[in-house]
Amino acid sequence: MAVLVFADHDNASLKDSTHKTVTAALALSGDVDVLVAGKGAGDVAKAAAGIAGVRKVLHAESDALGQGLAEAIASLVTPLMAGYDALLTPATSLGKSFSPRVAAKLDVAQITEVVEVVDGSTFVRPIYAGNALETIQSSDAKKVITVRATNFKAAAEGGSAAVETVDAGPGAGKTTFVDQQIVKSARPDLTAAKIVVSGGRAMGSAEEFQRVIEPLADKLGAAVGASRAAVDAGYAPNDYQVGQTGKVVAPELYVAIGISGAIQHLAGMKDSKVIVAINKDGDAPIFQVADLGLVADYKSAIPELMDALAAAGK
Amino acid sequence: MKVLVPVKRVIDYNVKVRVKADQTGVDLANVKMAMNPFCEIAVEEAVRQKEKGAATEVVAVSIGPAQAQETLRTALAMGADRAILIQTDQDLEPLAVAKVLAAVIAEEAPGAVIMGKQAIDGDNNATGQMLSALLDWPQAVFASEVVLSAGSAKVTREIDGGLQTVEVALPAIITADLRLNEPRYASLPNIMKAKKKPLDVKELSALGVDTAPRLKVVKVAEPPKRSGGVKVESAADIVSNLKTNGVI
Numbered sequence: 402m403a404v405l406v407f408a409d410h411d412n413a414s415l416k417d418s419t420h421k422t423v424t425a426a427l428a429l430s431g432d433v434d435v436l437v438a439g440k441g442a443g444d445v446a447k448a449a450a451g452i453a454g455v456r457k458v459l460h461a462e463s464d465a466l467g468q469g470l471a472e473a474i475a476s477l478v479t480p481l482m483a484g485y486d487a488l489l490t491p492a493t494s495l496g497k498s499f500s501p502r503v504a505a506k507l508d509v510a511q512i513t514e515v516v517e518v519v520d521g522s523t524f525v526r527p528i529y530a531g532n533a534l535e536t537i538q539s540s541d542a543k544k545v546i547t548v549r550a551t552n553f554k555a556a557a558e559g560g561s562a563a564v565e566t567v568d569a570g571p572g573a574g575k576t577t578f579v580d581q582q583i584v585k586s587a588r589p590d591l592t593a594a595k596i597v598v599s600g601g602r603a604m605g606s607a608e609e610f611q612r613v614i615e616p617l618a619d620k621l622g623a624a625v626g627a628s629r630a631a632v633d634a635g636y637a638p639n640d641y642q643v644g645q646t647g648k649v650v651a652p653e654l655y656v657a658i659g660i661s662g663a664i665q666h667l668a669g670m671k672d673s674k675v676i677v678a679i680n681k682d683g684d685a686p687i688f689q690v691a692d693l694g695l696v697a698d699y700k701s702a703i704p705e706l707m708d709a710l711a712a713a714g715k
Numbered sequence: 716m717k718v719l720v721p722v723k724r725v726i727d728y729n730v731k732v733r734v735k736a737d738q739t740g741v742d743l744a745n746v747k748m749a750m751n752p753f754c755e756i757a758v759e760e761a762v763r764q765k766e767k768g769a770a771t772e773v774v775a776v777s778i779g780p781a782q783a784q785e786t787l788r789t790a791l792a793m794g795a796d797r798a799i800l801i802q803t804d805q806d807l808e809p810l811a812v813a814k815v816l817a818a819v820i821a822e823e824a825p826g827a828v829i830m831g832k833q834a835i836d837g838d839n840n841a842t843g844q845m846l847s848a849l850l851d852w853p854q855a856v857f858a859s860e861v862v863l864s865a866g867s868a869k870v871t872r873e874i875d876g877g878l879q880t881v882e883v884a885l886p887a888i889i890t891a892d893l894r895l896n897e898p899r900y901a902s903l904p905n906i907m908k909a910k911k912k913p914l915d916v917k918e919l920s921a922l923g924v925d926t927a928p929r930l931k932v933v934k935v936a937e938p939p940k941r942s943g944g945v946k947v948e949s950a951a952d953i954v955s956n957l958k959t960n961g962v963i
Contacts, residue, residue, distance in 0.1 A: 494874045498856050499845035510810055513839045532732040536933040575853040575884035583877040606847035639873050654962050675962050692944035693953050705950035713954050
């Protein structure tokens with residue numbers, strides 16, 4: 402059995418979720434290749450070759466691949482699958498965009514957001530926003546899988562795989578890239594951060610969200626997250642959203658400020674190692690999952706928390 | 716331009732999901748069902764496109780049991796012009812749904828399909844992309860803004876870290892993300908009017924589409940429970956606890 406892993410990157414650097422997806426792939430087979438599709442992504446391909454356990458790196462370059470157009474990536478990957486029994490893709494927004502296309506072209510099911518590999522055809526995945534875990538067995542000859550990377554340990558460095566250039570494929574067809582706005586941030590990436598500070602609807606406004614949540618995140622060197630309620634209300638951008646319909650995170654420390662803990666939010670953060678919750682409603686469901694809960698208004702609690710952190714040398 | 720909007724009947728998103736004791740699935744008996752929230756956003760978007768004059772007809776389609784007619788009536792009350800139910804009691808996987816929708820599209824020939832990015836039961840986020848691949852139509856998934864014009868659509872998409880804008884030639888598949896719009900509540904007069912709008916029911920078997928499942932559900936289990944910890948008295952207690960345990 403040979404497995405192809407689709408590398409997650411931004412054309413400049415390889416993302417940790419690739420290493421984690423390689424770990425999932427190694428649970429299926431010892432023959433794991435990594436595909437780096439991008440533009441000017443030579444360093445990414447080199448980095449992928451350095452992941453322990455990787456047999457070979459395939460590297461394809463084109464504008465459409467660099468722009469992350471799903472049609473272009475699917476038309477590159479689908480013919481490559483002639484040589485593989487499984488495709489594993491980190492469940493990023495890009496992965497979710499193109500992987501089902503490959504599955505449909507191969508006439509197989511997609512096995513979505515796998516959190517555990519049981520055997521070569523059996524997988525565990527969350528359904529109903531993580532309120533249930535489904536174990537499914539695939540009868541398809543080829544498996545097309547997206548991987549919830551936070552559930553797997555990162556594969557180590559130390560590999561020395563060869564990098565092979567492959568043709569970029571036929572391109573994006575009837576889809577044209579217009580432009581892209583990526584929010585530049587000095588903070589760590591939400592899904593890879595060791596600490597996440599999230600704010601909820603209690604913030605009341607975008608200004609308040611920035612005034613309260615961001616300095617605390619900066620003090621802790623944390624990424625900033627938000628509940629769906631806060632995103633819906635426009636207090637925080639959509640890519641801050643932690644939950645079923647947003648990002649799934651599993652940091653060492655998750656700090657929830659003014660978040661009640663709706664099922665949909667808990668689905669995105671309940672695998673965090675330590676959860677701290679500050680909420681003025683003592684009955685809020687967030688306290689049922691929090692390791693440390695403080696029933697208090699964030700308006701008084703956050704300045705105290707900032708002072709206590711400063712006193713502790715943070 | 717005709718816009719087709721596929722909608723799914725799912726467990727209401729406010730309902731706490733319970734796993735059956737025999738681990739064969741989730742208990743759906745006597746549970747409140749509703750239109751999938753992302754499908755609601757898609758219906759709203761199609762209706763707004765019609766109100767703006769960019770679309771001429773909005774057709775809602777659902778694949779499911781007889782009760783899915785209620786979901787279609789909701790779409791009609793929101794402003795869809797007519798509805799189609801492909802009736803089946805079989806629970807279809809995304810690939811099968813995409814194949815059924817492709818058969819409906821062959822008959823209806825819409826200029827665009829607007830649908831939810833994900834159903835909140837299976838959480839697959841795959842049907843729109845699969846449909847696009849089967850039809851060889853372009854896709855614009857996770858849309859937060861849609862501008863339809865003659866022959867093309869300009870779509871702003873939610874991607875990791877920001878937004879991306881693409882232009883797709885029509886016909887195309889567009890899937891709705893959370894911030895595309897806020898769906899309206901259907902007014903009572905519109906609910907009454909919706910009862911008179913046309914709703915065709917067709918048997919799934921009449922379409923001749925291969926809907927055989929590819930995945931076997933071995934079991935459905937509850938996720939491991941996380942127990943709540945302690946309540947502390949002050950912010951300083953939080954910091955000292957985290958420090959003692961080496962978290963910070």
